[in-house]
Amino acid sequence: MASVIDGKAAATAVLADVTAASERLKREAGVQAGLAVVIVGDDPASHVYVASKGKRAEACGFRSVQHTLPADTEQADLLALVERLNADEAIHGILVQLPLPGHLDASSVTQAIRPEKDVDGLTVVNAGKLMSGDRSSGLVSCTPAGAMRLVRDVHGEDLSGLEAVVVGRSNLFGKPMGQLLLAANATVTMAHSRTADLSAVCRRADILVAATGRAGMVRGDWIKPGATIIDVGITRIDAPERGPGKTRLVGDVAHDEAEAVAGAMTPVPGGVGPMTIAMLMANTVIAACRQAGIEAPSF
Numbered sequence: 001m002a003s004v005i006d007g008k009a010a011a012t013a014v015l016a017d018v019t020a021a022s023e024r025l026k027r028e029a030g031v032q033a034g035l036a037v038v039i040v041g042d043d044p045a046s047h048v049y050v051a052s053k054g055k056r057a058e059a060c061g062f063r064s065v066q067h068t069l070p071a072d073t074e075q076a077d078l079l080a081l082v083e084r085l086n087a088d089e090a091i092h093g094i095l096v097q098l099p100l101p102g103h104l105d106a107s108s109v110t111q112a113i114r115p116e117k118d119v120d121g122l123t124v125v126n127a128g129k130l131m132s133g134d135r136s137s138g139l140v141s142c143t144p145a146g147a148m149r150l151v152r153d154v155h156g157e158d159l160s161g162l163e164a165v166v167v168g169r170s171n172l173f174g175k176p177m178g179q180l181l182l183a184a185n186a187t188v189t190m191a192h193s194r195t196a197d198l199s200a201v202c203r204r205a206d207i208l209v210a211a212t213g214r215a216g217m218v219r220g221d222w223i224k225p226g227a228t229i230i231d232v233g234i235t236r237i238d239a240p241e242r243g244p245g246k247t248r249l250v251g252d253v254a255h256d257e258a259e260a261v262a263g264a265m266t267p268v269p270g271g272v273g274p275m276t277i278a279m280l281m282a283n284t285v286i287a288a289c290r291q292a293g294i295e296a297p298s299f
């Protein structure tokens, strides 16, 4: 039976360190870290995540600002807001919640954020720094940074000799996750929906990271006995067994099958999700320390 990798407990530990760093920033530089989150439209899940980001930011002692824009916001208006936030000295981190409504070009909005304030780690500057191994001035995308911290809790800092397979190749998660695993000396395979014999590729993994976007896609017989499973998926499904109209969250890994084979695995909920928000707070305090010219913590 796989042991549970407790993302909530790991997130609580990160948030305690973030709060301490935020207090040090105030003491040493007289600066309150500022995080601005921009949300466009009415997607209910996005609103829940953004509200949670605001609450966490306040709990860490940050100034937290939320900009809520209507679904029919024009590209030029969104870009103008990003420019205002770029110029605002009280704001050290900017995040535009994704997905954006279909008529907006998410990439050009993301790329308009000043790299020093890009707490989502999505600008080409930050993606390039991650790829070239520059961790001293770049910012890493929150979900992969959080997932990597969970991997380190199980395997330590050095993954030499271990095979890691990442299923999914998004800019937000799969690509940076592959880079982080590689930087820790894992032998990394990036797999995706067009990979031939995906189940056989996954079975090679000592560390299997599933970000397929398809609930329950990774089955028990895709898993090497004893492997560590990081499940990045989060899908709400109907749960009639819990009562009429009830729902529950599931990941990309068939949980019960995987539990019988894996050595350790993240649950959904309570695994990678809480780490996403904790690492956003970590990135914000790192960005604020750098902008204030004091030593930034590492997480």
Ligand SMILES: Nc1nc2c(c(=O)[nH]1)N[C@@H](CN(C=O)c1ccc(C(=O)N[C@@H](CCC(=O)O)C(=O)O)cc1)CN2
Pocket (backbone or CB within 6 Å): 048, 049, 095, 096, 097, 098, 099, 120, 142, 143, 172, 234, 249, 268, 269, 270, 271, 272, 273, 274, 275, 276, 277
């Ligand atoms: N600009 C960004 N947009 C999005 C990101 C991102 O990193 N940057 N990630 C996801 C959504 N996301 C944060 O924005 C996120 C997803 C899930 C969780 C979380 O804590 N999940 C909980 C369950 C929550 C629930 O009950 O619904 C868990 O897994 O335990 C936090 C953040 C897409 N957009």
